[in-house]
Amino acid sequence: MRTPAVQSVLFVGGKRTEALEAARTAGLQVIYLGRLGDMSDRHRQLADAAFLFPEFSPELALGSAVALHAFLPFDLAYTTGDAYLRIAAQINDRLGLKSNPLHTVRAVDDKALMREVLRGKPVGQVASAEVRNRTDLEHFATANGFPLILKPSRGSASKDIHVISDATSLADTARTAFTEGDTAEDAAPWVAEELLDGREFSVETHSAAGEHQILAVTEKFKNEHCVEIGHVVPARVTAAEHTLLADETRSVLTALGVEEGPAHTELILTARGPRLIETHTRPGGDAIVELIKIATGHDIHGLTFAWLSGKPADAPFEPSAAAAAIWFRTTGPGRVTAAGGEAAARTGEGVLFASLSAAVGDVVREARSSDDRCGEALAVGDDADTALRRAQAAVGRLVVEVEPLDAG
Incomplete structure (x- = not known):
């Protein structure tokens, strides 16, 4: 049975506006609840109402949404940001609004819990365990061998991911990941998994x-x-x-x-x-x-809000190119001494977009999370190989020169 059509959506947090635009296109009322600093002029144009706070915690979001619903009812709380997925699910659950179940969103948001939920289900199984200290990690390595991967159970943006190849790298990683004296009760949860090859x-x-x-x-x-x-x-x-x-x-x-x-x-x-x-x-x-x-x-956003507004989920579509690719510029570590090349990158055949986020004087790091990337280019082509080659060539024209931080 399809979800009853909605007329009003509460958007929880986030700086991007594509989903809000899709909701307005579908004829839905748009309400925005979030942090004051994330509200842009485009948000203001799209939102029928906005409720903003200097700081925005999960507790504040939940309490505010429940109170808001009493005098400005909405049919669904929605977000596209990892930081707010669980909050939006809690709002829907508290108010009895139809969406993905709270237990589903919790499992998706917690990698260790996700593995537990999937254990024994008819899906490809992956050896994994929640770990909270070095002893837990050593037990997993003994049971499953090397190499393995360790990552925060509720991490995002590829942050703090460790590939552990042997006992020496396990010891090095444990010193970084775990605070000495942590117990299973007070340590932040991580998940250890077999390192998948492919x-x-x-x-x-x-x-x-x-x-x-x-x-x-x-x-x-x-x-x-x-x-x-x-x-x-x-x-x-x-x-x-x-x-x-x-x-x-x-x-x-x-x-x-x-x-x-x-x-x-x-x-x-x-x-x-x-x-x-x-x-x-x-x-x-x-x-x-x-x-x-x-x-x-x-159009993922368009499809989502067309369905929510009561329209079919199989709207016609027409691609504008056979393939599209994006590639990211990485560099570092050090202080940026020269940056540029955006105009040259954009002149490449098939390049639709090229941008550099690093500027002279910035301190950049080796790419150990998505936040450490400092440029990107998007290109199209008649096939995937061509689109990739064009995007990579455009990124190659983006100039980022750095010097070590300890340089005189």
Whole structure:
């Protein structure tokens, strides 16, 4: 049974406005609840009402939304930001509004809990365990061997991900990740997993009444610190591989209880078949939404709010190019002494966008999280190889020169 059509949406937090624009296009009332510093002129143009706070905590968001609903009712709380996914789910749960169940969003938001929920379900299994101290990590390594990966259970943006290859690197990582004297009760949770070997992809979907529509398969590229440095749509896979990735994604989403809206599911295609890294009940980041729109014609935000407003989830679409890719500039560490090349990057064939975020005087770091990237370029082509080559060439024209911080 499809979700009853909504007329008003409460957007919780976030600086981006694409989802708000899609809601307005679908004819919905838009209410914004968030931090004062995140409110832009475009937010003001799109929002019928806005409630802003200098600081914005989960407790404040929940209490404010419940109070707001009493005199300005809304049919759904929605967000596209990782930081607010659980808050929006709590609002919907407290007010009895139809959305993905709270237990589903909690599992998606907590990588260790997600693995527990999926354990024994009809999906590809991955060896994993929640760990809170060095002893837990050593036990996992003894049981499962090296290499393994350690990451925060509720992390995002590829931050604090550690690849552990042997006992020496385990000891080094433990000194960084765990505070001496932590007990299982007071330490922040991490999750240890077997290190999956294979090519990495994400599958972009829209779910409607529990049916999961595959919109695209994205091919992903990472550096040695597991930070994403590029994406291309469509992924360079065979028809059989596409089917494997699509089927595993549907199985994962069903096992987790995802019922409504967009999802971004990251997998590695191993020799044993696809294995889940993580999934999110939101669209993909890093301009993946734009890549999909260009290369497949699917507008994820438009599809989401068309469905919510009562329209079919199978609207016609028309791609504008056969393939689209984005590539990121990385550098560092050090202080930026020269930066530029954006105009040259934009002149490349098929380049739609190129931007540099580093400026002279900035301190930049080696790319150990998505926040450490300092430029990007998006390009299109007649095939995935061409789009990738053009995006990489454009990024190569972005100039970022650095000197060591201890240089005289």
